[in-house]
Amino acid sequence: MSKSYSLTLTIRRFDPDASRRWFQTYTLSTGPILRFVDLFRRINVEQDATLAWTSSCEHAQCGSCSVKVNGRPMLACELLVENAVNLFGTTKFRIEPVTVAPVVRDLVVDWEKAYERVHRAKPYLIEPKELPPGMTEHRISPGKIARYEEATRCINCFCCAEACLSSCRNFIGPNAAMAGIVRMMDIRETQKEERLDLLYSEEGIYRCHTSKACSHVCPKEIDVAHFIALAKEGAF
Amino acid sequence: MKVSEEGQGIGASLLPILEKLPFLSRCAKTRGWHYVIGWLHRLTGIWLVIAMTAHIYNLSPAPTAKMKIPALPIFAFFAWASSLAAGFHALNGGRLILYELFGNRNDAAMVRWTFGLSVAYAAMVGFLMIAKNQSASALFFWLTAFFAGVVTAYAVASRVWKTRHSAPWMLQRISGAFLLIAVPAYLLFLYLNPGVADHARAAVARMQDNVFTGIVFLALAAASLYHAGYGLFSVMADYVASRRARAGLTALILAFIAVLVFFTFRILSI
Numbered sequence: 001m002s003k004s005y006s007l008t009l010t011i012r013r014f015d016p017d018a019s020r021r022w023f024q025t026y027t028l029s030t031g032p033i034l035r036f037v038d039l040f041r042r043i044n045v046e047q048d049a050t051l052a053w054t055s056s057c058e059h060a061q062c063g064s065c066s067v068k069v070n071g072r073p074m075l076a077c078e079l080l081v082e083n084a085v086n087l088f089g090t091t092k093f094r095i096e097p098v099t100v101a102p103v104v105r106d107l108v109v110d111w112e113k114a115y116e117r118v119h120r121a122k123p124y125l126i127e128p129k130e131l132p133p134g135m136t137e138h139r140i141s142p143g144k145i146a147r148y149e150e151a152t153r154c155i156n157c158f159c160c161a162e163a164c165l166s167s168c169r170n171f172i173g174p175n176a177a178m179a180g181i182v183r184m185m186d187i188r189e190t191q192k193e194e195r196l197d198l199l200y201s202e203e204g205i206y207r208c209h210t211s212k213a214c215s216h217v218c219p220k221e222i223d224v225a226h227f228i229a230l231a232k233e234g235a236f
Numbered sequence: 237m238k239v240s241e242e243g244q245g246i247g248a249s250l251l252p253i254l255e256k257l258p259f260l261s262r263c264a265k266t267r268g269w270h271y272v273i274g275w276l277h278r279l280t281g282i283w284l285v286i287a288m289t290a291h292i293y294n295l296s297p298a299p300t301a302k303m304k305i306p307a308l309p310i311f312a313f314f315a316w317a318s319s320l321a322a323g324f325h326a327l328n329g330g331r332l333i334l335y336e337l338f339g340n341r342n343d344a345a346m347v348r349w350t351f352g353l354s355v356a357y358a359a360m361v362g363f364l365m366i367a368k369n370q371s372a373s374a375l376f377f378w379l380t381a382f383f384a385g386v387v388t389a390y391a392v393a394s395r396v397w398k399t400r401h402s403a404p405w406m407l408q409r410i411s412g413a414f415l416l417i418a419v420p421a422y423l424l425f426l427y428l429n430p431g432v433a434d435h436a437r438a439a440v441a442r443m444q445d446n447v448f449t450g451i452v453f454l455a456l457a458a459a460s461l462y463h464a465g466y467g468l469f470s471v472m473a474d475y476v477a478s479r480r481a482r483a484g485l486t487a488l489i490l491a492f493i494a495v496l497v498f499f500t501f502r503i504l505s506i
Contacts, residue, residue, distance in 0.1 A: 165274045211268075215268075
């Protein structure tokens with residue numbers, strides 16, 4: 001017989017119409033393999049239809065369900081009840097929205113505002129190198145791809161930015177910095193100056209203090225701090 | 237997703253005592269031990285700025301009553317605690333330099349060394365404080381320490397000088413590399429003076445006995461003041477978003493450092 005948990009979720013609420021903020025507590029009895037998004041859904045159905053939260057793919061690919069669970073930024077679609085109980089050693093959880101973007105309602109934040117940082121880092125090839133004569137594609141050796149392949153797994157969930165020691169008020173953020181760095185490691189990119197200007201600015205890597213919280217919380221297990229350290233080392 | 241990472245690496249092998257402390261273990265669970273160490277680096281840095289301010293003020297020419305303050309046991313403990321903070325801040329700074337500039341990713345081992353050597357260093361300073369009346373040639377001591385500090389600073393400078401980093405950031409790393417050796421050496425030197433074991437002013441006077449040690453003292457003061465000023469600016473720049481507030485606080489930091497420079501020159505005029 002599978003385990004059952006009696007959970008207490010204390011969720012930070014925000015009503016923009018009344019400009020009111022408060023914490024609301026919900027208790028649920030649940031099995032071990034329900035995800036936190038499932039708990040939110042159950043609250044909507046069984047206890048409180050007004051609780052607002054976001055999710056889209058619910059397969060840890062879109063990053064839209066990032067929330068803080070007991071202070072740690074995590075993907076609600078990926079966090080199983082049993083894992084959360086083991087990690088925090090409690091059945092009481094405080095759920096809050098991430099602070100990297102303005103809160104729209106309850107756990108819903110304005111992701112477009114957060115994405116502005118990533119857009120500034122231009123997460124695409126600005127000016128791709130011309131194809132070699134007679135070729136229809138660029139060939140990159142497995143060794144070269146291996147240097148940055150890990151970073152391409154980033155889903156921009158902003159968990160790293162939320163956890164960052166420098167608070168991300170004035171820092172472009174670990175994920176946005178990495179988005180620029182990974183394109184500089186791509187041999188097809190010819191336009192590096194623009195990226196370097198952003199990286200070596202006051203809102204770039206000088207706001208990173210290698211606390212490595214980004215690597216610690218990354219749901220994709222990317223060693224974000226390693227890529228930022230490469231920029232500090234002057235590898236580009 | 238990893239949820240058992242606290243059971244591996246640093247969490248398991250290094251900090252079993254800290255893990256039992258409720259606040260720290262909570263921070264470590266949510267952001268990792270490096271995050272906790274990052275905050276410790278900041279807090280010890282701020283502690284050292286306060287300690288340096290008190291030290292400079294205490295050394296500058298002033299009424300006799302002020303010079304009696306360090307004789308109080310609480311100030312002796314403050315001095316010892318500062319050596320622990322200085323040891324940790326220096327070694328952790330060294331770890332960050334190795335990670336950021338020299339590609340050393342064996343960070344778990346580096347953290348173990350940071351904590352271990354910090355405690356060993358503080359124990360050594362504590363022993364010298366209790367033993368008292370140790371004798372060392374100022375010239376020989378500083379020739380060795382200064383050379384080691386300059387070599388460390390040169391190694392870092394040669395690594396960062398041709399990068400695109402801003403000059404203030406590079407100077408912060410280079411001054412940090414020098415201070416990594418020079419500050420722990422200075423705190424040791426304070427207790428390596430015959431008959432004047434806890435008398436910092438006499439120790440500083442010994443450093444001005446000849447031109448070389450006088451230059452060492454100037455270099456140490458200049459590097460410390462720059463490193464402290466940029467460190468304070470860096471912490472402020474992380475959290476203050478308003479341009480006007482940043483400009484105001486930057487001016488305040490500059491004024492504070494200028495006051496310390498003034499008091500440092502007064503020490504040199506003794």
